[in-house]
Amino acid sequence: MFHISDRMTDTTVASLLEGRDAAGAGVLANVRFGTYGAGPTLAGGAVELPIHMTHGRQHEFTETWSAAQAVTTGRYEELVYAHDDERLFCAGYIPASGGYARDAERAYSHIFELTDQLGFPDLFRMWNYLGSINDPNESGMETYRDFCVGRAEAFAFHGKDMPAATGAGSLGDGLSFYLLSGRMGSATHIENPHQVPAYRYPVRYGPKAPSFARATYLAQAGGNGESQRLFISGTASIIGHETQHVGDVEAQCYVALSNIDQLISAANLERHDVRIKRDDLRFDAVKVYVRRSTDIPLVASRCARYFDDRETSIAYLNVDICRSDLLVEIEAIASVRAQQGYTVE
Numbered sequence: 001m002f003h004i005s006d007r008m009t010d011t012t013v014a015s016l017l018e019g020r021d022a023a024g025a026g027v028l029a030n031v032r033f034g035t036y037g038a039g040p041t042l043a044g045g046a047v048e049l050p051i052h053m054t055h056g057r058q059h060e061f062t063e064t065w066s067a068a069q070a071v072t073t074g075r076y077e078e079l080v081y082a083h084d085d086e087r088l089f090c091a092g093y094i095p096a097s098g099g100y101a102r103d104a105e106r107a108y109s110h111i112f113e114l115t116d117q118l119g120f121p122d123l124f125r126m127w128n129y130l131g132s133i134n135d136p137n138e139s140g141m142e143t144y145r146d147f148c149v150g151r152a153e154a155f156a157f158h159g160k161d162m163p164a165a166t167g168a169g170s171l172g173d174g175l176s177f178y179l180l181s182g183r184m185g186s187a188t189h190i191e192n193p194h195q196v197p198a199y200r201y202p203v204r205y206g207p208k209a210p211s212f213a214r215a216t217y218l219a220q221a222g223g224n225g226e227s228q229r230l231f232i233s234g235t236a237s238i239i240g241h242e243t244q245h246v247g248d249v250e251a252q253c254y255v256a257l258s259n260i261d262q263l264i265s266a267a268n269l270e271r272h273d274v275r276i277k278r279d280d281l282r283f284d285a286v287k288v289y290v291r292r293s294t295d296i297p298l299v300a301s302r303c304a305r306y307f308d309d310r311e312t313s314i315a316y317l318n319v320d321i322c323r324s325d326l327l328v329e330i331e332a333i334a335s336v337r338a339q340q341g342y343t344v345e
């Protein structure tokens with residue numbers, strides 16, 4: 001069985017970033033979570049990226065990234081992009097081959113060249129969806145670890161800060177990726193004191209650690225309080241660097257949600273110089289990755305309890321996860337309500 005919460009109807013358009021009605025605003029990109037994957041294209045002045053993430057058409061949905069100003073689109077190497085005055089959306093697709101390290105390194109180097117050239121040097125969120133993520137490549141290395149090698153080399157070479165991210169399985173072949181980048185100084189990256197930063201994981205999880213932060217806070221240049229966003233990375237049942245509760249999806253779900261709780265606590269945000277009260281955060285969009293389809297009802301009931309805000313859309317995706325002992329992973333985008341004074345509780 002596959003489930004999408006009843007707040008997400010067929011082909012739901014979740015309008016993100018500006019929170020505007022997608023029909024009335026300019027659009028940077030439409031990411032189609034559906035029954036097939038392909039390289040990104042430019043259509044109607046926006047990026048289109050289909051990713052094979054659902055088992056049936058009835059579960060398809062579209063993530064729409066809105067623009068606040070006029071949109072400029074273009075191509076650079078294997079990348080397709082669209083930007084307004086404040087943000088750049090960029091996407092690509094790498095076909096499956098014997099290994100990903102070289103292609104991922106090249107693609108991420110192109111990303112950094114592009115973001116620097118166009119003046120959007122602050123990467124604030126990236127998604128990487130890999131076919132056969134837990135299977136070995138032609139040299140016997142797990143596909144996810146192989147991808148991490150190339151990505152880490154590009155981040156190190158270009159000296160870039162690591163943003164919030166998701167690295168999960170897809171149902172198709174190849175690597176589909178998309179990311180968002182902002183103007184200099186717009187992003188603050190946040191770690192969770194209960195988790196070793198992913199980029200410091202020991203070598204037993206792969207020769208190069210995963211390049212990402214646990215969350216990224218985006219302060220909108222010239223925006224009001226409501227347009228700030230907190231991007232929470234794919235979060236799983238990991239404490240320190242170790243997977244907790246192998247085989248127990250309910251306990252894994254609990255640890256993942258408590259990790260999110262720790263991450264977004266006012267005290268943790270304050271440590272990173274981000275002053276937001278927990279009550280001022282509203283979850284707009286949540287994606288939950290569940291390895292075994294039979295676990296979705298249980299995971300959905302736990303998530304519905306945690307994300308009890310009626311305005312939150314939650315999508316459940318039955319795909320593999322970066323570590324083969326992880327059964328569930330949760331990512332979220334929260335917006336910040338206008339703030340009336342700030343105190344840490």
Ligand SMILES: C=C(O[C@@H]1C=C(C(=O)O)C=C[C@H]1O)C(=O)O
Nearest residue numbers: 165166167210212233234236322
């Ligand atoms: C779940 C974890 O990592 C996953 C892999 C990521 C990546 O490689 O970009 C980012 C977040 C998660 O989707 C973790 O290590 O805690």
